Structure formats: C-alpha cells, structure tokens
Amino acid sequence: MGTGPLRRWLPKSSHRLHSAVKARQRRDDIWVPQSISNNAAQPDNTTVHLINAGFVHQPNAGVFHFLPLGLRVLGKIERLVDRHMRSVGASKVSLSSLSRQSLWQKSGRLSAGGELFKFRDRSRVDWLLAPTHEEEFTELVRLSGTLRKSTQLRLYQIGRKYRDELRPRGGLLRGKEFIMNDLYTFDSTPEAALATYDEIRTAYRNFFDDLGLPYAEARADSGDMGGSLSHEYHFPDDQGEDTVVTCSNCDHARNVEFVPTLARSITKLPNKCTKALADAASSIAVSRDFISEDKSTLVRVLVTKKGRSDTEAKSSINTHIVKAALLGYAEVDTGIQEEAARKIFFSTNPSLNQESEEGRLDPQRRIIYLLDKAINLEHFLADFELDECLGEVEAWVIHSSPDKVPDASPIDLRLPSKGDACPSCKTGVLNVQHTIEIGHTFHLGTRYSSKFGLAYLAEQNRLPTLYEMGSHGIGVSRLVAAAARLRAPTGKEKSWSLQWPKIIAPYQVAVIGSPESPDQIQANDQMYDALESTLIGSERLDVLLDDRAECSFGWKIADARILGIPIAVLPARKSGGKGWVVMCPTLEFEEDVQATEVPEIVQSLMERL
Ligand SMILES: [Zn+2]
Structure with a gap:
C-alpha cells in the first residue's frame, strides 16, 4: 500500500487547465520503430520507405498499422x-464498418462485388465490412x-x-x-x-x-x-x-476510360459476310477481332492505318470505347487475344470456314463490324467486297451517326496520344x-x-x-x-528522403541540438519555444526538438530528412558563425544566422515551400 498523502476527490472549483506545463515535442519521446522486419509481401517502393522510416508497419499483405x-x-x-x-x-x-448484407441486397450490389469482405456471425446474420x-x-x-x-x-x-x-x-x-x-x-x-x-x-x-x-x-x-x-x-x-x-x-x-455519349447507329448488312471484309480492309484499314463474353459474337473493329503499321494501328484501339460502342449488342471480353477469339468463334461455327450451304448455324451467332469515325458506312459498303462472302452468318455494322444524337461524339476508336490536337479547343x-x-x-x-x-x-x-x-x-x-511518391527522389540516391508537402509533414521544423551543457539545453529549449510560438498564417509552427545525446549532429540532420521534416535549425558548429544554421534542402537553402533572426527566416521559407 502507498504511504503518500491520501488522494481525495477534488472539488470542481479546483480544476485548472495545465496550459502552463511545458510540453515540448522531443524526438526521443516519439516511438519510431524503424525497419521492423516482417514476412508480408513486398509492397511498392514508397510503402517500403514509409515502413523503413517508421511511419507504418505492415503485419500482413495489404494491412497496415499507422505508427x-x-x-x-x-x-x-x-x-x-x-x-x-x-x-x-x-x-x-x-458510421460502423459493419453493414448487413440485406442492405446491399436491396441496392443490388451484393452480388456485384467479388471484393466484398463477407462473413456470418454466430446468430447466422450475414454481414460485410463496408x-x-x-x-x-x-x-x-x-x-x-x-x-x-x-x-x-x-x-x-x-x-x-x-x-x-x-x-x-x-x-x-x-x-x-x-x-x-x-x-x-x-x-x-x-x-x-x-x-x-x-x-x-x-x-x-x-x-x-x-x-x-x-x-x-x-x-x-x-x-x-x-x-x-x-x-x-x-x-x-x-x-x-x-x-x-x-x-x-x-x-x-x-x-x-471515360467514354462520352456516342452517336452510333447499327445497320444490318444486306449480305451474309465474314472473312472477305477483313481481307478487303487491309489496304486502307486494319481490323482487330474480339469475342463476346458469351462467345456468340465476333466483333471486328476497323480503324484506318494512317501511315502506321498494322501492329501500331491495332494497339492504338481504345477498348473502353469498343465496349461502350457495343453496349446493348455484345459484351466484349478484351482479355482474350485476337487469334484465340477467332479460333473460339470459328471452331464453334464450322459452317463459316467452308463454302457449304448445308452448314447449320446457330441463329444467335453473328459478326459485328465496328467502324472508327474515319470510316463511314457508305465507304464501308461501297469499298469492302460485300459480294464475296464465305459461309453464312448475320452481320451488322455499328458506325457513327453524328446528326442523330445532340451533344454526342462520333466513335473515335483511337487511344489519344501525346501531341494529338485537343478535341475540345482544337488549338491545344x-x-x-x-x-x-x-x-x-x-x-x-x-x-x-x-x-x-x-x-x-x-x-x-x-x-x-x-x-x-x-x-x-x-x-x-x-x-x-x-x-x-510524388516527391520521391527521381535519381538513384541511395538514401531515401521524404519531401512531404508542408501542410502534411509530420513536423515542419526540427530544432537539432545536443544536451552537452545546461547552457546548450537552455538555448535549444528557447529556440524551440520561439519557433513554436511563430505563426504561419493562423497556425503555430509544428516543431520537433531533437536533442538526443547518443546521436551525432550529422545523424540527426539525416534523420530529419528521412522523416521529411522540411526545415532544420541547429547551432552553428564552426567557430565565427553567427550562432545558428537554418537548412531547407528542398529549397537548397542553408544560412548562418543570429538566434533572433531564425523565426522570421523560417516563416519566409515556409511561405516559399
Ligand atoms: Zn483543349
């Protein structure tokens, strides 16, 4: 049992705010467990650095503790x-992270999400983590x-x-x-x-x-x-x-991935055509084949070559536009390679590969030609040899129809590339x-x-x-x-340093000192207090005091950089200096100054950062 004075319940009148208590934020007092080893899968570089620098810990792949x-x-x-x-x-x-599955059933999103964390409690209620x-x-x-x-x-x-x-x-x-x-x-x-x-x-x-x-x-x-x-x-x-x-x-x-409202029309071809169209296309246009999810539809996308090789022209096809242009007609599986798509379609439609009139055809099966805006329907019908058709299958053409829908865009199947003219202002x-x-x-x-x-x-x-x-x-x-990541060093620097934007940096200024003598301790504390009461806009500067006895100045400067503290203030080590050094690596700033000048200089650096 304790022998000290008995603690009594204190009357309300004696409650006081302890605002006079000095609570300087010391580097020593922050728990920064750097480089905790773990067996979780290696995430991206930046996360590795954040782990090594002690910002977060990853106990399992995809799970993080914030330190x-x-x-x-x-x-x-x-x-x-x-x-x-x-x-x-x-x-x-x-709101709670626990959400009842019945609510998601109501919105229709329960079945849609393969990534939903679902579970059942012991009262057999189905939940998910929202x-x-x-x-x-x-x-x-x-x-x-x-x-x-x-x-x-x-x-x-x-x-x-x-x-x-x-x-x-x-x-x-x-x-x-x-x-x-x-x-x-x-x-x-x-x-x-x-x-x-x-x-x-x-x-x-x-x-x-x-x-x-x-x-x-x-x-x-x-x-x-x-x-x-x-x-x-x-x-x-x-x-x-x-x-x-x-x-x-x-x-x-x-x-x-954004697709504007498309001005599109669909036209049934008078002839039942398949292979000949692609052959005819080769001189001015190139085609790339896709197959629908249900394997019933071969989608043959036609784009003009415009001086490009077949491969270049094919790889410039914007699959998001392809999907959108086919909406309501076919759901395209863009993950299937062209050769495989053709193989699947023709092997399940044997009549298409021979000039047999007896070949039986699933009436559901069809070919849809999708034309880039540069190939209009008249051109397609006139120039592509529609008479020479092999086999029998329904064929349709989806093409642009600019006048039909107001504010809609023609079907532009080309992925935009750097240097293209801007479709909005035409000049940029x-x-x-x-x-x-x-x-x-x-x-x-x-x-x-x-x-x-x-x-x-x-x-x-x-x-x-x-x-x-x-x-x-x-x-x-x-x-x-x-x-x-955005401010990560681009060169091959061995030591990573973070450059947080000043508004989210864990601290804005590190006062680096050493507790070698009572005078130095007092000078460090005074510098901390002066900076801590400095206003940046309407907010006080966010200051960290690193006066760890066991670390060298060089170590503490490097530590501030690793943590991404943009400004460091330390006593001048050279004789003949003015007293303090202010450093800001991001602005390539380093100056010898008097103690009284430090807050103002830090203020101006903060404005420039
Ligand atoms: Zn523009």
Missing part, C-alpha cells in the same frame, strides 16, 4: 479534409426523417473501409483496409443536386490546391456507382494504374500521363434513393418525389503514399 509519425501525417490530412468539408456545410459522422457507405447513409437519412423538414443535407466521415483484395501488392495505395473520406449529399431537385455537385468539386479542388501537389481533375466513368456524372482527381505517377489525358490550352481533362495539344487516382466525385441521381424509398412529398402535386444524391471520396491513407 506515431504516420498517424501525424494522416491526422493532418484529416484536419485539412475537415476544413474543406466545413466549407460546404457538411456534418461529420462516423467498402463504401451509400447504402448505410441512404438508410440512415431515411430512418432519421430529417429530410422532411429541410431540402438539403450533406454528411461526411473519415473512416476505415475494406476490400477483399486478391493480391494486395499495391502497399498503401491498394490494401485490404484503407482510410477514406466519404461525403454524401442529398438534394430535393436535380437542379439543386447539380449545383451541389459543382460546389463539392470546388471544395475538392481547394483541398488539393492546399496540399500544394500537382493534380488533375478529369471527367471519368461512374462505373459501379451507377451515376451519370463523375470526376476524378489524379496525381501524375509514371507507374500509376490510370491514364489521364489533359490539354495544353484548355481545361479538357479525361481519364482514358494533348498530354497523356499515367496517374494515381486519389479522389472522386459522383452524381448518383436517384439510384439509391429509389432502392431505399428516400422520398418527400412534392409541394405542387403532393406526390412522393425521390431525393437526388451525390457520393464523393478522397483516399486518405492512399494519399499518404501517393504524396510521398
């Missing part, structure tokens, strides 16, 4: 997200009934999400668990929802502007989300999975860049409100009217790795 330094970076991104979510009047919530929260938010808002009183609602959260990734090799960029900011918007009319959509896009652009990293906002397909309007936010990255096309002159920016040239996607905005319309019955009684006709929704997200944990 103190990583958590600081994450926390700063979250605070920045919070600020911009406040700017659009969004309320912060935190990869996104459209279902839960729609249901939450419906049950709350709050929308009956107001016409607009915006809710967001920053939380963990899950994806049963088969081969999680992307490190923090693509793990089984990830942290996301997701924002859901509810509006009573389509017009209001579109205005909201634009407002959210502006907020997202402001967020990425504040990060200070180069990014592109690109039109994108809404994929599984089922909306009609969607934008993505990308960082340039030569190893990135996505490709974004931007213009040198205007704001034209698109993911290559296109740049094609591999990227990493770090955010998206979706206008969902009534896809979820219709499934969950989220409606209100319209004033004019007292009829139930569905709410229009939007769903928007920023990959927060992905952003940690993507930001680190």
Whole structure:
C-alpha cells in the first residue's frame, strides 16, 4: 500500500487547465520503430520507405498499422479534409464498418462485388465490412426523417473501409483496409443536386490546391456507382494504374476510360459476310477481332492505318470505347487475344470456314463490324467486297451517326496520344500521363434513393418525389503514399528522403541540438519555444526538438530528412558563425544566422515551400 498523502476527490472549483506545463515535442519521446522486419509481401517502393522510416508497419499483405509519425501525417490530412468539408456545410459522422448484407441486397450490389469482405456471425446474420457507405447513409437519412423538414443535407466521415483484395501488392495505395473520406449529399431537385455537385468539386479542388501537389481533375466513368456524372482527381505517377489525358490550352481533362455519349447507329448488312471484309480492309484499314463474353459474337473493329503499321494501328484501339460502342449488342471480353477469339468463334461455327450451304448455324451467332469515325458506312459498303462472302452468318455494322444524337461524339476508336490536337479547343495539344487516382466525385441521381424509398412529398402535386444524391471520396491513407511518391527522389540516391508537402509533414521544423551543457539545453529549449510560438498564417509552427545525446549532429540532420521534416535549425558548429544554421534542402537553402533572426527566416521559407 502507498504511504503518500491520501488522494481525495477534488472539488470542481479546483480544476485548472495545465496550459502552463511545458510540453515540448522531443524526438526521443516519439516511438519510431524503424525497419521492423516482417514476412508480408513486398509492397511498392514508397510503402517500403514509409515502413523503413517508421511511419507504418505492415503485419500482413495489404494491412497496415499507422505508427506515431504516420498517424501525424494522416491526422493532418484529416484536419485539412475537415476544413474543406466545413466549407460546404457538411456534418461529420462516423458510421460502423459493419453493414448487413440485406442492405446491399436491396441496392443490388451484393452480388456485384467479388471484393466484398463477407462473413456470418454466430446468430447466422450475414454481414460485410463496408467498402463504401451509400447504402448505410441512404438508410440512415431515411430512418432519421430529417429530410422532411429541410431540402438539403450533406454528411461526411473519415473512416476505415475494406476490400477483399486478391493480391494486395499495391502497399498503401491498394490494401485490404484503407482510410477514406466519404461525403454524401442529398438534394430535393436535380437542379439543386447539380449545383451541389459543382460546389463539392470546388471544395475538392481547394483541398488539393492546399496540399500544394500537382493534380488533375478529369471527367471519368461512374462505373459501379451507377451515376451519370463523375470526376476524378489524379496525381501524375509514371507507374500509376490510370491514364489521364489533359490539354495544353484548355481545361479538357479525361481519364482514358471515360467514354462520352456516342452517336452510333447499327445497320444490318444486306449480305451474309465474314472473312472477305477483313481481307478487303487491309489496304486502307486494319481490323482487330474480339469475342463476346458469351462467345456468340465476333466483333471486328476497323480503324484506318494512317501511315502506321498494322501492329501500331491495332494497339492504338481504345477498348473502353469498343465496349461502350457495343453496349446493348455484345459484351466484349478484351482479355482474350485476337487469334484465340477467332479460333473460339470459328471452331464453334464450322459452317463459316467452308463454302457449304448445308452448314447449320446457330441463329444467335453473328459478326459485328465496328467502324472508327474515319470510316463511314457508305465507304464501308461501297469499298469492302460485300459480294464475296464465305459461309453464312448475320452481320451488322455499328458506325457513327453524328446528326442523330445532340451533344454526342462520333466513335473515335483511337487511344489519344501525346501531341494529338485537343478535341475540345482544337488549338491545344494533348498530354497523356499515367496517374494515381486519389479522389472522386459522383452524381448518383436517384439510384439509391429509389432502392431505399428516400422520398418527400412534392409541394405542387403532393406526390412522393425521390431525393437526388451525390457520393464523393478522397483516399486518405492512399494519399499518404501517393504524396510521398510524388516527391520521391527521381535519381538513384541511395538514401531515401521524404519531401512531404508542408501542410502534411509530420513536423515542419526540427530544432537539432545536443544536451552537452545546461547552457546548450537552455538555448535549444528557447529556440524551440520561439519557433513554436511563430505563426504561419493562423497556425503555430509544428516543431520537433531533437536533442538526443547518443546521436551525432550529422545523424540527426539525416534523420530529419528521412522523416521529411522540411526545415532544420541547429547551432552553428564552426567557430565565427553567427550562432545558428537554418537548412531547407528542398529549397537548397542553408544560412548562418543570429538566434533572433531564425523565426522570421523560417516563416519566409515556409511561405516559399
Ligand atoms: Zn483543349
């Protein structure tokens, strides 16, 4: 038993804030377990560095623990997200990661997702770990009934999400668990929802502007989300999975997967033709064959050569446009090689390979010719030898019909390449860049409100009217790795150093000292205090004091670089110096200065960073 004075419950009046207590952040006090070895699969380079530098730990492939330094970076991104979510009047919530499968059955997404983490509890209830929260938010808002009183609602959260990734090799960029900011918007009319959509896009652009990293906002397909309007936010990255096309002159920016509304028509060929068409095509055009998922349709895509070799012309075919142009007619499996596609089709249609009139043909089987916009239907019908047909099969042609649909684009089957003229402004040239996607905005319309019955009684006709929704997200944990990659050294430097954007760096300034004498300790503490009370905008500088006795100055300077702390301040070691040295490797700045000048110099460096 203790012998000290008995602790009593203290009266409320004696509660005081201990703000006078000095709480300097010392490097010694932060747990930075660098290079913990583990057996998990090797993720990407940046994640390896973040692991080695002690920001995160990977206990299993695709799973990460955030350690103190990583958590600081994450926390700063979250605070920045919070600020911009406040700017659009969004309320912060935190929904459970556990979602009942029945809810996903209702939205129709339960069967769609092979990457859903599903499980059953011991009461035999089926659950999943939510990869996104459209279902839960729609249901939450419906049950709350709050929308009956107001016409607009915006809710967001920053939380963990899950994806049963088969081969999680992307490190923090693509793990089984990830942290996301997701924002859901509810509006009573389509017009209001579109205005909201634009407002959210502006907020997202402001967020990425504040990060200070180069990014592109690109039109994108809404994929599984089922909306009609969607934008993505990308960082340039030569190893990135996505490709974004931007213009040198205007704001034209698109993911290559984005397909505009196509002005297309389908025409049945008068003759039953197969092989001859491809042969005839060879002089001016080249064809590439695909087969449909159900193997019933051979799709022969025709593009003009325009001075290119057959291989070049074939590899320039944009499979996203091919898929979109065939929508409603055939689902193309672009994973099957051309030779194999032909083999599958003709081997299951023996009559096509011989001039036999008795050959039986499955009436379901057909060939669809898909023409690039450069080959018009009249040209195709006139110049391609339609009379010389072998075998019998139904044949159709899908071609552009520019006048038919307003605001629709002709079928441009060519992948955009660097230097092409911009299709929007016609004067700029296109740049094609591999990227990493770090955010998206979706206008969902009534896809979820219709499934969950989220409606209100319209004033004019007292009829139930569905709410229009939007769903928007920023990959927060992905952003940690993507930001680190973006500023990664490009040369063959042996020692990796991080260059965090100043707004998310774990600390902004490292005061490096040694505790050799009481005078030095006092000088270090005073420098820390002076910098810590320096304002950058409306916020205090984020300072770390590294006065570890067991490490040399050189070691501590290198450590600050490895952690990505942009500015280091240390006592001048040379005799005759002014007292302190301020270093900022990113700006190639190093100067000998008086102690009193340090805060102002650091302030100006922070502005330039
Ligand atoms: Zn342009």
